[in-house]
Amino acid sequence: MWDKLWLNIHLATLRPSKTPYGAINDGAIASKDGKIIWLGKKSDLPNVPSKLASQIIEMDGEWVTPGLIDCHTHLIFGGQRADEFARKLQGESYESILASGGGVLSTLQATRNTSFQELLKIASVRLQDAMRQGVTTIEIKSGYGLNLENELKILCVAKKLEKIFPITIQSTCLAAHVVPPEYRSQRAHYVQWIIDELLPVVKKENLASAIDVFCEKIAFSLEETEIIFRRAKILGFDLKIHAEQLSWLGGAALAAHYQALSADHLEYMREEDVMALAKGGTVAVLLPGAFYFLREIQIPPIDLLRQYHVPIALATDFNPGTSPINSLSTIMNLACVLWNFTPEEALRSVTVNAAKALGLEEECGSLEVGKNADLVFWKIETPAELAYYLHGRRCEKWVKKGVSMDFSYFS
Numbered sequence: 001m002w003d004k005l006w007l008n009i010h011l012a013t014l015r016p017s018k019t020p021y022g023a024i025n026d027g028a029i030a031s032k033d034g035k036i037i038w039l040g041k042k043s044d045l046p047n048v049p050s051k052l053a054s055q056i057i058e059m060d061g062e063w064v065t066p067g068l069i070d071c072h073t074h075l076i077f078g079g080q081r082a083d084e085f086a087r088k089l090q091g092e093s094y095e096s097i098l099a100s101g102g103g104v105l106s107t108l109q110a111t112r113n114t115s116f117q118e119l120l121k122i123a124s125v126r127l128q129d130a131m132r133q134g135v136t137t138i139e140i141k142s143g144y145g146l147n148l149e150n151e152l153k154i155l156c157v158a159k160k161l162e163k164i165f166p167i168t169i170q171s172t173c174l175a176a177h178v179v180p181p182e183y184r185s186q187r188a189h190y191v192q193w194i195i196d197e198l199l200p201v202v203k204k205e206n207l208a209s210a211i212d213v214f215c216e217k218i219a220f221s222l223e224e225t226e227i228i229f230r231r232a233k234i235l236g237f238d239l240k241i242h243a244e245q246l247s248w249l250g251g252a253a254l255a256a257h258y259q260a261l262s263a264d265h266l267e268y269m270r271e272e273d274v275m276a277l278a279k280g281g282t283v284a285v286l287l288p289g290a291f292y293f294l295r296e297i298q299i300p301p302i303d304l305l306r307q308y309h310v311p312i313a314l315a316t317d318f319n320p321g322t323s324p325i326n327s328l329s330t331i332m333n334l335a336c337v338l339w340n341f342t343p344e345e346a347l348r349s350v351t352v353n354a355a356k357a358l359g360l361e362e363e364c365g366s367l368e369v370g371k372n373a374d375l376v377f378w379k380i381e382t383p384a385e386l387a388y389y390l391h392g393r394r395c396e397k398w399v400k401k402g403v404s405m406d407f408s409y410f411s
């Protein structure tokens with residue numbers, strides 16, 4: 001017997017298929033031990049429902065998608081930067097804001113000054129917002145601590161969140177976010193500290209599965225990035241990179257050379273970098289929220305990515321400075337409106353391709369037998385609606401590994 005069988009639904013499986021969205025109209029889906037055990041047309045069910053599953057759930061014609069995956073966030077941070085936003089709108093430059101202690105330094109300070117318990121409380125609210133909008137798997141980066149105590153504090157908050165909420169959290173150590181002020185005149189020492197002291201502890205305590213480097217003129221050079229990648233790879237971390245966002249440094253190709261899971265941002269990427277991503281099996285994670293919020297005009301080379309069959313993922317990049325957007329459906333809309341994604345491409349980018357960007361493609365990202373029964377039910381007439389509304393859309397029902405979550409449980 002199957003555990004659960006959902007009926008009276010339509011499925012957007014996102015499997016490779018000639019049908020848009022890999023759709024199955026008038027479908028049914030069943031789970032057993034947290035995995036999808038059967039899906040297809042209701043008329044193809046091998047027996048009458050009551051003989052097939054212990055629990056039959058009659059739905060109301062909703063569309064079911066795989067649980068959404070936000071594969072790039074900085075969800076755990078203290079404070080906010082709304083004053084800075086107002087100053088920027090009045091024409092003040094980022095350099096001037098930075099010089100007065102604003103910018104990323106203010107988030108660094110605010111996060112260091114926020115206790116574990118308080119950070120947990122703030123992050124819990126943000127995480128529940130994401131879950132209500134259909135997210136069942138999320139990546140969370142550190143990077144606002146930048147010393148041992150505070151980087152571990154952020155990563156421990158992420159671990160704790162995963163204990164409290166039934167969501168998959170992939171943690172990434174982004175100690176190479178910026179050089180902290182106390183190391184400004186000795187940046188080589190900071191890189192050395194990351195690889196000699198921080199990463200071994202993070203590995204030993206199993207606090208992150210990947211490391212990330214912000215490879216940019218205002219952050220870390222290509223050479224520094226490679227030093228960190230080399231050691232991280234030896235320690236057994238997966239690799240990620242923030243690359244070619246504001247200028248071209250060659251970080252994406254370097255990441256692909258080291259077979260990074262993903263290279264993220266990529267506005268200034270060139271054709272040879274796209275070829276390198278294709279060769280390295282590295283996913284291109286594009287972040288239209290930061291593009292929008294920073295009023296950027298350089299669009300990532302999306303046609304080249306399509307041409308070379310590089311999987312494209314989209315993510316919120318949720319952070320207080322450059323992408324204060326905690327909604328994947330908003331991000332899907334931005335990708336469609338600003339970059340001409342089709343709604344189907346946008347949905348694939350936050351499911352099947354986002355799973356690959358986290359190395360989880362065997363477990364989640366599409367509705368297929370053997371994958372986790374991570375199911376999101378939407379009261380919509382067509383899956384294109386998911387990219388159509390600019391506001392974050394709430395799902396009707398949220399199921400993780402076959403277990404349904406009652407939203408009244410949420411704060």
Ligand SMILES: [Zn+2]
Nearest residue numbers: 072074242317
């Ligand atoms: Zn980021």
